[in-house]
Every structure is written in structure tokens, then in C-alpha cells.
Amino acid sequence: MRIGVIGGGAWGTALAQVAASGGEPVLLWAREAEVVDTINIFHENRLFLPGAKLSPAIRATGDLADLIGMDALLVVAPAQHVRAVLGDIAVGETPLVLCAKGIEAGTGRLVGEVAAEAHPGAPIAVLSGPTFAHEVAKGLPTAVTLACADEALRDRLAARLAGPAFRTYASHDVIGAEIGGAVKNVLAIACGVVEGAGLGLNARAALIARGFAEMTRFGVARGGQAETLAGLSGLGDLVLTCSSTSSRNFSLGVGLGQGRAAAELLADRRTVAEGAFTAPVLQAEAAKARVEMPVTDAVCALLEGAPVGEVVRELLARPLRAETV
Numbered sequence: 399m400r401i402g403v404i405g406g407g408a409w410g411t412a413l414a415q416v417a418a419s420g421g422e423p424v425l426l427w428a429r430e431a432e433v434v435d436t437i438n439i440f441h442e443n444r445l446f447l448p449g450a451k452l453s454p455a456i457r458a459t460g461d462l463a464d465l466i467g468m469d470a471l472l473v474v475a476p477a478q479h480v481r482a483v484l485g486d487i488a489v490g491e492t493p494l495v496l497c498a499k500g501i502e503a504g505t506g507r508l509v510g511e512v513a514a515e516a517h518p519g520a521p522i523a524v525l526s527g528p529t530f531a532h533e534v535a536k537g538l539p540t541a542v543t544l545a546c547a548d549e550a551l552r553d554r555l556a557a558r559l560a561g562p563a564f565r566t567y568a569s570h571d572v573i574g575a576e577i578g579g580a581v582k583n584v585l586a587i588a589c590g591v592v593e594g595a596g597l598g599l600n601a602r603a604a605l606i607a608r609g610f611a612e613m614t615r616f617g618v619a620r621g622g623q624a625e626t627l628a629g630l631s632g633l634g635d636l637v638l639t640c641s642s643t644s645s646r647n648f649s650l651g652v653g654l655g656q657g658r659a660a661a662e663l664l665a666d667r668r669t670v671a672e673g674a675f676t677a678p679v680l681q682a683e684a685a686k687a688r689v690e691m692p693v694t695d696a697v698c699a700l701l702e703g704a705p706v707g708e709v710v711r712e713l714l715a716r717p718l719r720a721e722t723v
């Protein structure tokens with residue numbers, strides 16, 4: 399199965415490394431000439447994944463049309479750019495494996511839904527889980543959810559992408575797998591705020607647990623399964639991203655917790671913190687579905703510039719309620 403990768407950021411590059419681990423050729427499309435050149439010449443993505451030695455089986459191209467005719471395409475552009483990028487390539491019935499984590503602003507669509515609209519003939523799969531790109535690129539042990547409604551295709555993709563240190567767990571729940579990855583980015587910002595504001599480890603654990611409750615409420619309301627949300631792509635990724643400054647979303651939250659403005663923090667970075675884009679659209683989608691998401695509301699308020707002390711006081715002053723409903 400010949401694999402093409404759309405997106406030359408850290409995660410697209412690490413996934414190309416996974417797909418090339420058995421020596422099979424992999425073609426990666428990147429927007430930036432510097433990424434294409436450093437991969438082809440030095441076998442390193444010096445812009446987005448510096449220091450990771452890449453397989454010589456990975457070749458990069460700046461021409462999206464070169465990916466036509468592949469057996470499967472991993473779509474790893476940031477969530478807000480997936481529609482535009484997929485609009486630039488004719489994929490026909492080539493399976494699309496969505497690997498970005500987010501919800502599209504303006505439409506409230508999950509990335510898989512965006513891809514299905516752009517290419518109605520293409521089977522859709524989702525790869526998601528606790529996966530810092532730099533660890534995957536180094537070959538450190540990692541496990542992901544590989545979700546696809548078509549069982550035969552799911553098994554072929556899971557087998558093709560699995561490696562000695564990269565385990566793919568099959569699922570049929572595409573929506574649940576996507577929602578976990580999208581929502582955990584917003585919750586990771588909240589956990590970063592707790593760290594930045596010095597609110598302690600009890601508060602972080604409480605946010606992870608209550609955040610997981612709201613992720614599950616929203617995921618189930620949108621048609622995902624609670625079991626998927628409790629798996630690698632939901633709880634697993636939530637725990638990873640909420641506990642390390644390796645996470646761009648957690649780091650953004652640390653800055654917010656220290657009282658810095660979101661605009662300043664986002665302008666400072668070249669890499670993507672998806673939660674900042676997902677938070678307002680998640681809040682709007684939750685309101686439509688009548689799902690309460692107090693942690694997401696708090697993150698939205700902080701991104702809009704509300705003072706940390708005030709937001710935390712409001713969160714803690716909410717009426718007491720039963721833990722499970």
C-alpha cells in the first residue's frame with residue numbers, strides 16, 4: 399500500500415517516518431520549500447521536527463498533484479486548512495486518513511466530515527491518540543486508535559501503519575475518535591492555565607476528570623461512543639496533553655495562566671495550537687446540542703482576555719451537582 403502524506407508539519411513528518419519504517423517509499427507534500435528541501439537533502443525536517451533523523455525512503459514534494467494515484471493519503475494539515483488543501487487535489491476513491499485534531503470554524507464540522515464533503519467518493523478513516531510527534535519520530539512506543547467504518551479497509555490500514563513500536567487499535571467509531579482529539583486540545587489549554595497560575599496538582603486532576611466528563615457528554619451527543627472517548631483517542635490523549643509542556647496547547651495555557659494575552663502568545667509561535675481555534679466553535683456546537691461544557695466556556699473566556707482569577711472564581715462558584723448524570 400503506497401502512502402502519501404499531506405502536510406509537512408511535525409505530525410505529518412513523524413507519520414511519514416512511521417509509514418516508511420519498513421523501508422517502503424513514502425511521499426510527503428509540504429507547503430514550504432525549506433521543508434521539502436531539508437527532507438530531500440538532509441533527511442530532516444529542519445523547520446518543524448528538527449533533530450529527528452528521517453528514513454531515506456521518505457521523499458518530499460511541493461506539488462500536491464504528485465500524490466495522485468497513492469493507495470492511501472494521510473491528511474495532516476491543521477484542521478482549519480484541511481478543506482482548502484483537499485480542494486486542491488483530485489483523490490477519487492483513494493482512502494483519506496484524517497490525522498488533524500480540531501473542528502472547523504464557521505461550519506462546526508469534524509475534519510472527517512469536511513473531507514467527506516470535499517471528496518464524497520473517498521472512504522474516510524481517522525488516526526488519533528496520545529502521540530507527541532518527536533517521540534513517534536524517535537521510534538518510542540506509541541499506541542493509536544485507527545477508526546474506519548469499512549472493516550476490511552480499517553484492517554489493511556491498521557496493518558500497514560503498525561510497526562514494532564507503533565500499535566494501531568482498530569475502531570469503527572470515526573466520530574468518537576475525532577471528538578476526543580479535538581476536545582482534549584481545549585482541555586489541555588485549561589490544564590496549562592492551572593500550571594501557569596500555580597493552582598496546584600489537585601486542580602489539574604479535577605480538570606482532567608471533569609473535562610473528560612464534558613468531552614464524553616459532547617461526544618455522545620454528536621454520535622460518538624463513550625467507550626471510544628475512554629480509549630486512546632480520548633482519555634489517553636487528554637492525559638498526555640494535559641501533563642506536559644511538550645504540548646503546544648498546554649504551553650499556550652501556561653502563558654494565559656501567567657496573565658499574558660492570547661493574541662501575543664499565538665503571534666509568538668509558528669507551530670499550531672489547535673485548541674485556540676477549536677474552543678469557540680466547540681462552545682457554539684455544544685450550545686446547539688444543549689451540552690454543558692463549563693471548562694470549554696472558561697477557556698473561551700480566557701482566550702477573549704478575561705482575567706484568570708475571575709474565570710477560576712466563576713468556575714468554582716457553579717452550583718454543586720451530582721458527579722454523574
Ligand SMILES: NC(=O)C1=CN([C@@H]2O[C@H](COP(=O)(O)OP(=O)(O)OC[C@H]3O[C@@H](n4cnc5c(N)ncnc54)[C@H](OP(=O)(O)O)[C@@H]3O)[C@@H](O)[C@H]2O)C=CC1
Nearest residue numbers: 406407408409410446476477479498499529530531669670
Ligand atoms: N505535533 C504533534 O505532536 C501532533 C499533532 N497533531 C495534529 O496534527 C495537525 C498538524 O499539526 P503539526 O504537524 O504538529 O503542525 P506544525 O505546527 O508542526 O506545523 C504546522 C503545519 O501546517 C502548515 N500550515 C499552516 N497553514 C497552512 C495552510 N493554510 N495550508 C496548509 N498547511 C498549512 C504549516 O505550514 P506554514 O509554516 O507554511 O504555515 C506547517 O506545515 C494538527 O491538527 C495537530 O493537532 C496530532 C498528533 C500529534
Ligand SMILES: O=C(CO)COP(=O)(O)O
Nearest residue numbers: 527528529530645646647
Ligand atoms: O495531539 C498531540 C499529542 O497527542 C499534540 O498536542 P499539542 O498539539 O498540544 O502539542
